[in-house]
Amino acid sequence: MILGIGTDICDVRRIEATLARKGDRFAEKVLGPNEMKVFHFRRAKVESRGVRYLATRFSAKEAFSKAIGTGIRMPMTWRSCEILNLPSGQPYIQLHGALADWFKARGLQAHVTVTDESDYAASFVVVETTHTP
Ligand SMILES: CC(C)(COP(=O)(O)OP(=O)(O)OC[C@H]1O[C@@H](n2cnc3c(N)ncnc32)[C@H](O)[C@@H]1OP(=O)(O)O)[C@@H](O)C(=O)NCCC(=O)NCCS
Numbered sequence: 001m002i003l004g005i006g007t008d009i010c011d012v013r014r015i016e017a018t019l020a021r022k023g024d025r026f027a028e029k030v031l032g033p034n035e036m037k038v039f040h041f042r043r044a045k046v047e048s049r050g051v052r053y054l055a056t057r058f059s060a061k062e063a064f065s066k067a068i069g070t071g072i073r074m075p076m077t078w079r080s081c082e083i084l085n086l087p088s089g090q091p092y093i094q095l096h097g098a099l100a101d102w103f104k105a106r107g108l109q110a111h112v113t114v115t116d117e118s119d120y121a122a123s124f125v126v127v128e129t130t131h132t133p
Pocket of ligand 1: 066069070072
């Protein structure tokens with residue numbers, strides 16, 4: 001059964017400006033440890049690919065926070081919700097710590113899709129419950 005849906009659109013130029021102003025501290029605030037590795041890898045190839053990666057992750061985390069209904073408030077934190085990729089490229093959500101415990105205790109499962117085009121990145125998340133009522 002679907003428990004919640006969430007969507008978000010993010011202005012890539014805003015992320016770029018914040019990154020320029022705050023440097024890596026901003027990326028470290030938003031990205032989890034696995035995402036940071038991908039961010040550095042993509043940015044080392046092409047700077048703009050790093051920015052776009054950060055923008056899609058930013059929007060997907062906000063979309064997830066809406067789908068679970070908390071917003072970016074405990075137990076939802078930026079770094080405890082990672083959006084990683086399967087070898088095929090398909091994104092999936094990997095949770096950590098208190099958020100992972102909270103999510104598991106409720107028998108929840110999340111599905112995510114992200115997209116970006118020139119100045120915008122957008123995401124959509126569906127959360128379903130595996131618990132039968
Ligand atoms: C939920 C949250 C992610 C909304 O994001 P936002 O960027 O403020 O606003 P958006 O335009 O993307 O979304 C707003 C909509 O989200 C929905 N929304 C708000 N709180 C929500 C919640 N707890 N659960 C689900 N949806 C929610 C509402 O529909 C709202 O629009 P409405 O008030 O017109 O109905 C926000 O409340 C939040 O937690 N933001 C944290 C952002 C932050 O810390 N930024 C710092 C940058 S490092």
